[in-house]
Amino acid sequence: MGNSLPTGDLRVGHISGPLGSWGQSAGAVVVPVVVPILGLNGGKAESDYGADVGKDCFQDRHSRGQKGLGKGGAGRFAKVWQEGRMKIAVIGAGVSGLVCARILAGAGHQVVVVEKSRSLGGRCATRKFGEHLVDTGAQYFTLRDEGIRREVEQMAGGQLKKIEKPILSENQIYRAGEERFYLANGNNRLGSLLAEGLDVRRESEAGRVLQEGKRWKVLEEEYDVVISSAPWPQSAALFGMRESEVAFEPNLTACLEYLIPWDGVKYATLDSTGHEPLAWVGCENAKEGRIQGGKSVYAIQSHLRLGRYTPLNHLSA
């Protein structure tokens, strides 16, 4: 194959801080052969080849080839992978899987993304709620990294908007001056934007990944490398590993519609103490054009201990 990667090896790493604001959950990447670990917006990971894949990945292919390689982090990672053209399966078309697929495709590999759902974006999720459009997963992006910000601006065009109203936490303005962005047509659109130009197979649920000689089989197709961006318990099952290594907590999200207009004072209330039952109460009216007919709609997220209460886990609305 002409590359310097170890073969037949299975390695595991974890990511955190996915979009740079307050992601509650750790993602996991499991890779036969080598571990590329994703960290959007500079997330750190325990990997031989470094993290910050998201940063380089958002840079256009040409400039990444010129500047990104050899800088360490994703640059070092991309260089290693550029030494041979491999057929790579990426499981999951959430933000981390798609970003990973982009950098690998950009480095010249043949990449197939398999996604079990019809929609793209994973937990960067948006739903139609009656006549309204509500983000039920990632509420906003901070885009602190200049390179990522430029690329998202280019990809999203006029759809990238800023939330102007503040978040309150214990009656103080939370991170005053922090810029917060959303996509006018739904934060899940980030998935479709990242998927452009990639071979993404929707409604394709990968089962147990099996090794055949030096290759790996996903949905009856053979690959040199398989990367899973599915949440840890699912990744563990795919590779026949124990789930218990990383805690993964449930989260309850509910949407409420009120027949009165929003007062326009704040975007959200955040409880960082953990003493309140609700971690987040965000008003989607703060996102232009989302809420119709003079009503107000709130996206509410529980603290983990409430999310753990099983009967409520089925109430995601």
Ligand SMILES: Cc1cc2nc3c(=O)[nH]c(=O)nc-3n(C[C@H](O)[C@H](O)[C@H](O)COP(=O)(O)OP(=O)(O)OC[C@H]3O[C@@H](n4cnc5c(N)ncnc54)[C@H](O)[C@@H]3O)c2cc1C
């Ligand atoms: C309620 C909530 C609010 C949040 N708010 C914010 C926020 O405001 N800001 C922020 O930065 N982050 C936020 N986060 C965190 C952020 O949304 C996630 O961390 C991030 O979207 C995870 O991306 P990912 O690609 O790693 O995983 P995921 O989005 O989970 O993607 C994994 C993908 O793998 C697919 N998959 C799983 N198993 C298989 C299989 N066997 N075969 C094929 N496909 C499979 C899934 O369908 C999914 O599409 C929030 C998360 C939640 C749940």
